[in-house]
Amino acid sequence: MTGGPALASKTTPETARIKPALSAPRGRAVPDSEAGRPLLDVRGVTMRYKTQAHLITATYRVSFSVLQGDRFVVVGPSGCGKSTLLKAVGGYLTPTEGEITLKGKPVTSPGPDRMMVFQEFDQLLPWKTVLENVTFPLKTTGALRGKAATDRAMQYLEKVKLADFAHSYPHMLSGGMKQRVAIARGMAMEPDILLMDEPFAALDALTRSRMQDELLSLWDETRFTVLFVTHSIPEAIKLGNRILLLSPHPGQVKAEINSVPRGEENSNEAAALGREIHEMLFADQIKKAPNASGE
Amino acid sequence: MLQASERPNIYCETLGPDQFGIIEKPLTLAEQIYNKVWLRKVMILVVLALAWEIYGRWLDNPLLVPPFSAAVRALVTDVANGIIPTRALSSIEVLLVGFAIGTVLAGLLTVFAISSKIGTDFLDTMTAMFNPLPAIALLPLALIWFGLGNGSLIFVLVHSVTWAVSLNMLAGFRGVSTTARMVGRNYNLRGLRFVCLILIPAAFPSILAGLKIGWAFAWRTLIAAELVFGVSSGQGGLGWYIFESKNQLDIPEVFAGLLTIILIGLAVENGVFRLIEARTVQRWGMQT
Secondary structure, rough: OOOOOOOOOOHHHHHHHHHOOOOOOOOOOOOOHHOOOOEEEEEEEEEEEEEOOEEEEEEEEEEEEEEOOOOOEEEEEOOOOHHHHHHHHOOOOOEEEEEEEEEEEOOOOOOOOOEEEEOOHHHHHOOOOOHHHHHHHHHHOOOOOOOHHHHHHHHHHHOOOOOOHHOHHHHHHOHHHHHHHHHHHHOOOOOEEEEOOOOOOOOOHHHHHHHHHHHHHHHHHHHHOOOEOOOOOOHHHHHHOOEEEEEEEEEEEEEEEEOOOOOOOOOOHHHHHHHHHHHHHHHHHHHHHOOOOOO | OOOHHHHOOOOOOOHHHHHOOOOOOOOHHHHHHHHOHHHHHHHHHHHHHHHHHHHHHHHHOOOOOOHHHHHHHHHHHHHHHHHHHHHHHHHHHHHHHHHHHHHHHHHHHHHHHOOOHHHHHHHHHHHHOOOOOHHHHHHHHHHHOOOHHHHHHHHHHHHHHHHHHHHHHHHHOOOOOHHHHHHHHOOOOHHHHHHHHHHHHHHHHHHHHHHHHHHHHHHHHHHHHHHHHHHHHEEEOHHHHHHHHHHOOOOHHHHHHHHHHHHHHHHHHHHHHHHHHHHHOOOOOOOO
């Protein structure tokens, strides 16, 4: 067993915050007006929930902040509470401890300023066409109405290259197309932050890789802020500019690091970063198994 | 033995789309005809009618089983002279009122049930108690409470419709996926808007099944009730028509009455419900 993960911070939120950037400096310049204040601030959030027989702590005192225009990725093995955390940011769950604020206002309930893109394909309402699915939240929340809503929806459907399918029903689309509609629906609302809960996890590898490229090119166009949850380290490195690592059972912050610059996800640096992340995430498990020959 | 390294790489040219022979060809006429659902169903009906006709003639006892043709003749005569249409109309009128009240009541009960725990328990208990209770068993009480008239009929109809429909509605609402619910809440939909815009469409297959069952229950209950206490306020329905004809030993007319009930049932099933299904759940891909 070679030395413990020297890079990993102790899992208290304070030290996690102080950790200097591990590889590249923070990639993108932040607009001055927004520089001082994070868009989304998660402070010491502990999530507990009850099952029939147990009280489970999903995450313990997790802190991080997302800046305007961030592609913030939360990565961790299954059981690290990353989906629970995202649902808390979405307002579906209330933290037992800690606070989540969006633009300085505490998050208390779900709302259209935080549009969710789910992993499940049934997130599209089957009784509405693709176009209606995108216009529906625009209309029900009163953001836009009539022709304006349709125009906005079509604009984003074109961005995800689904304008031709505007009048199809969701059951006629493939899995990847459904996720693109869900992304268009989320983006059409132009929310403060787009929350994505492993949106590509149920897709095949080829579609998944193409969807990642598309998401990045969409980001290049509109520079939306996105909080993305995944269990795939390569996906985190490719999509994120900032990566939060959570340890499992319960989820605690292991590190918050910068990713490699855009378009270098196949470089040696990226491979090294991937190994580093992998080591940090699985270090505990290696420690627990003395027979395993630590790398 | 061939070693793995000895196998060469193989590259192939694929054919363009215009270089194939047959990619699709139409089916033969006979196959196309056999593929029509309605035609197959009509064929079944024709065979059944033929069997009936042959048995009726062979038996040669119109008091027990008149042949199909005699029943049809009685039907045509009584439709032409307006007896069956008036009776059917009077039945349908009561039926629609009872069905509508029952459905609305079921909707209210279900919304109450999904919005509170006590509501769920209430509906669970009520359906457990009353769903197995035949509506006809309540008829004697209904006669005392509402007298000999449409009031009693509507009461038993509502009883027969409400529990069956609300049971299905509740099952449908409970089956709405968590994701769909979260999507609705993401859009800030709450209360009645959430129910109308998310829950009802998402549960629509179950709701429709419930309405179908409710409709069938209502028909059965109505005809049975009419047979038991017959004429109401001077004008009876189809059940009464059957009862009357039997008393006068007009057995073809009895069959004509039964046929009318079947025909109306078929018309509603194929006309109304099938149309709603095609326009909604089938188009949405919720039902194949």
